[in-house]
Amino acid sequence: MSAEAVVQAAVLAVLRADAVLSAGLNGVFEGPAVKASTPFAELGDLLSVDWGTKTAAGRELRVALTIRDAAETNARVQRLADAAGRAIERLPRALEGWRVASVVLVRLRVLRGPPGRWSATLEYRVRVMANEGDVE
Template identity: 50%
Template sequence: MRAGVLARLRMVGGINGVWEGAGVSAAAPFVVLGDVAASDWGTKDAVGRELRVAVTVRDRGDSPARVETLAGEVEAAVAALPRELDGWRVASVVLLRSSVVASGKGAWAAMVDHRVRVLAG
């Protein structure tokens, strides 16, 4: 699933890279794929997972305008995940949260979190 999300995020234009985890020292704007937490979402006859996918867009500038635009593109990229991914069938993708915060002088962060429900198949 991470590979599928990473592939979609790398299609977002106007960023200087997509990274996994924290500690990135890339030039802004860039995207970080954070935790992908999984819990059971199976049925009697099918293995399933509910995934929480956390993505952060980091930028620098006088206003949050660019990071807001990029956050919208990240949201659309995750929502457009292929319905078949490496042995899993995507049942639904739902935006849980999208927020923009100042993270220092001239620094902005947009958090975009999705719930992705998948069934083995």
Template identity: 45%
Template sequence: MSAAVALRAAVLAQLRAIAGVQRVADGAGAKAAMPHVTLRDIAATDWGTKDRAGREARVGVTVRDDHQLPARIEGIAGAVEAALLALPRDLPGWRIVTVVPVRCAVLGDGTARWAAMVDVRVRMLEQED
């Protein structure tokens, strides 16, 4: 299984376990009751060693909410970040070495519509047989 496929499955499982989220979507175009979470693209680059394949991946999640105040989306964004940081270290064919937060930002448009962007960097190595 490719690193991106294994990582995507693990991330979606973690996100679906977050309480209070109406829907978790894999990719753009989510139309759901608020608040909802969308897993954006996973961008992976080489992070291998001389004798093992490795990947460094950027995982991005967007949270959308229409609550009057930002407190609810801030709580959900914190839960999303915690879920990503708690990814299981053993994935099919891969071992996660590190998960590091890159960004957690809440943005409002002035009409009680909020978006939070949560991004982490994941470094992983192919498991030896």
């Protein structure tokens, strides 16, 4: 499988398996949630660039997650963003055909929308190398 598909599936799995997020969110969706009620999380577009060497395939991926909420303050969306970040940072290092070299938070942004609406967007850089002998 491609690095993109494997990493996206792994990120979804760790987010959906996290106890804090399961208790606090009405779902973690792959892409825009059409009929979800707040709070919920959406996995955004995935950006992928080459991170290989002369002898091994590698990818650097940018993974974005947005948590949307309706509340008086940003306290809950911030708490959920913190839990999501901890979950993403626990990404397994051995994935199907790939090994994770690093998982680094690039940015976290908490935004105020219309009155009573909040969102937190996390962007992570995930670098992976193909397992020896595996071909994309």
